[in-house]
Amino acid sequence: MAAPVKILVVGLGFMGASHASAYHRNPGFEIVGLCTRTVKSKTLPEELQGYPLYEDYDEALRESKPDAVSINTYANTHADYAIKAMEAGAHVFMEKPIATNNEDAQRVVDMAKAKNRKLVLGYILRVHPSWMKFIEHGKTLGKPLVMRLNLNQQSSGEAWFWHKNLLDSLTPLVDCGVHYVDVMCQLTGAKPVRVHGIGAALWEGAAKQNYGHLHVTFDDGSVGWYEAGWGPMMSETAFFVKDIVGPKGSVSLVPNEKIRSEATDLSGSADIDEHTKTGSIRHHHADVGEDKKFTRSDDMISMDNEPSHQELCDLEQAFFLRTIVEDLDLTDSMEAALNSLRIVLAADQSIAEERAIRLD
Numbered sequence: 001m002a003a004p005v006k007i008l009v010v011g012l013g014f015m016g017a018s019h020a021s022a023y024h025r026n027p028g029f030e031i032v033g034l035c036t037r038t039v040k041s042k043t044l045p046e047e048l049q050g051y052p053l054y055e056d057y058d059e060a061l062r063e064s065k066p067d068a069v070s071i072n073t074y075a076n077t078h079a080d081y082a083i084k085a086m087e088a089g090a091h092v093f094m095e096k097p098i099a100t101n102n103e104d105a106q107r108v109v110d111m112a113k114a115k116n117r118k119l120v121l122g123y124i125l126r127v128h129p130s131w132m133k134f135i136e137h138g139k140t141l142g143k144p145l146v147m148r149l150n151l152n153q154q155s156s157g158e159a160w161f162w163h164k165n166l167l168d169s170l171t172p173l174v175d176c177g178v179h180y181v182d183v184m185c186q187l188t189g190a191k192p193v194r195v196h197g198i199g200a201a202l203w204e205g206a207a208k209q210n211y212g213h214l215h216v217t218f219d220d221g222s223v224g225w226y227e228a229g230w231g232p233m234m235s236e237t238a239f240f241v242k243d244i245v246g247p248k249g250s251v252s253l254v255p256n257e258k259i260r261s262e263a264t265d266l267s268g269s270a271d272i273d274e275h276t277k278t279g280s281i282r283h284h285h286a287d288v289g290e291d292k293k294f295t296r297s298d299d300m301i302s303m304d305n306e307p308s309h310q311e312l313c314d315l316e317q318a319f320f321l322r323t324i325v326e327d328l329d330l331t332d333s334m335e336a337a338l339n340s341l342r343i344v345l346a347a348d349q350s351i352a353e354e355r356a357i358r359l360d
Contacts, residue, residue, distance in 0.1 A: 004030040005324055008066035008090070010057060010081060012036050012044070014162070015095050015122070016072030018310055020048055022317040023070070029321065033064035036073075057081060061088050068118075068324065071095065076169040079104035082119070086111050091118040093320045097178045097344075098337045100170055105341050109334045118323045118330060120316075121337045125179050127315040130281070130303045134242070134253055137283050137301075138187045141246025145187055147224035149180040152239040155232050163230035164206060172228035173197065173212035177344040178337070180226050181216065185339055187244060190218035192339070193360040197347030203231040214347035219360070249286040254279050254300075279303060 007029050009020045016036075023029040024047050035054040036042065054060035061069070061084060069085035071078060071094040079099040082092045092112070098121055099105040112119035125131040138145070153172075155163045166175055185192070199212040211229035218224075227241075242253035283299040307315065323330060346357040 002325065004028055005091075005321060006030050006032045006065070006067045007070055008033045008035060008060055008064045008068075008085075009070045009072070010035045010060070011072030011074075011095075012039065012042065012048075013072065015313075016070070017045065017048070018313040019070050019072060019093070019317060021045070021310060022314045024048060026314070026317060026321065028325070029068075029317070032066050033060050035060040058084070061085065061090075066090050068093065068320070072122075074166070074169050075100050075175065079108050082108045083111050086115045086117040086119075089115075089117075091120075091320075091324050093120045093122070093317070095122040096337070097121075097170070097174060097341050099341070100174070102338070102342055102345060105338055109338060112330075112334065118320070118328075119334055120320045120323055120330065121333070122316060123179060123182055123333075123337070124312050124316060125183060126333075127319060128307065128312055130253070130306055131183065133301065133303075134244075134251060134281055135183060135186050137251045137281060138244040138246075140248065141244060141251065142248045143188075143246065144218075144221035144223070146245040147184045147187060147222070148241055148243040148245070149183065149224065150227035150239065150241045151176050151180070152227065152229045152234045152236075154234045154236050154239070155230050160232060163210075164203075167203070167206045167208045167210060167230065171199070171208045171212055171348055172210065172230050173199070173214055173226070173347050174341075174344045176228045177212075177214065177226050177347070178340040181214075181224075181343045182336060182340040184216065184218075184222075184224040184226075185336065185343075188218045188220055188222045190220035190222055191360065192216050192343050193219050194356055194358055195343055195346035195350055196356040197350035199348075199351040202229075202233055206231070209351070212347065212351065214344065214350075216343055216347075247286065250282075250284045252282045252284075254282050 007023050023031050031051050033052045033054050039053045068091040071081045085092050194217040197214045199209040201209045203210040210231045213227045215225050240255045244251045280303050281301040285296050287295045289295050350357045
């Protein structure tokens with residue numbers, strides 16, 4: 001039996017702690033260190049107590065000698081941390097986005113290729129059975145596609161602080177948008193050619209605009225929009241729209257009827273465990289008969305027993321382990337990460353320059 005992969009976990013916020021829990025319970029990994037700037041004064045979950053603690057990343061890399069590093073810090077540190085890890089001989093799992101600009105993102109991918117290191121990005125929807133089914137059905141609708149996606153989050157309680165801190169480094173369009181733009185790219189398989197964005201600053205004291213909306217056009221004629229906003233002022237009406245329309249019909253994610261989280265003081269829209277849950281998928285068929293009435297009713301596909309957020313993190317880390325053990329080729333997924341980042345950054349550029357941005 002192969003020796004476990006020695007992993008250093010950097011960043012222990014919500015996502016970092018979830019990934020650390022996945023490594024702790026997966027016998028294919030051995031945690032050799034937990035690293036954050038305040039880890040020694042932080043109250044850790046019981047399962048994570050007893051591991052070596054570091055408050056300095058360079059020291060952690062040097063002393064723990066990991067085979068892999070899990071980077072779950074703020075986005076403005078991602079590129080430098082990933083490159084240091086790969087230079088130290090480690091594979092990298094990194095929460096999205098890959099970087100905060102295209103140049104750094106390319107630098108990370110180039111380093112992974114040059115050093116023959118695995119680079120897996122935290123695109124959690126790629127391991128989600130319901131989203132995989134959503135994309136599978138969406139691909140049957142013909143071309144062009146119209147894709148309508150959003151994720152607005154009302155900030156309260158802990159989420160108030162998460163969102164305010166995230167806005168120090170990137171906008172909601174970039175942070176969350178890479179997930180949903182990646183879904184659009186999987187659906188179309190086409191090249192993005194033009195991006196237009198609008199945005200607004202609604203949150204006094206926030207470092208960046210807290211609301212944004214992007215339109216993207218693909219070279220097969222498909223179009224998509226994505227909307228994202230954070231803040232205590234955001235509406236919880238229509239905050240979860242996941243809809244694909246094509247010549248042959250439409251496919252929609254139908255969310256669970258849940259307005260406010262029962263377990264915490266978070267608003268329902270900010271509850272991370274609810275972001276990926278779908279309830280069911282509605283597949284509408286456009287075929288009509290001579291009387292112009294639909295020839296078949298909509299298909300309702302139940303998504304009961306979906307994985308929890310923690311179970312999705314477990315799936316991500318099981319995949320990361322496979323990439324290392326089986327030496328999987330990650331060229332396509334790395335290029336997809338570059339592509340989705342390029343689109344959302346173009347939307348930010350469009351907002352700043354008040355013009356559409358050509359990508360072709």
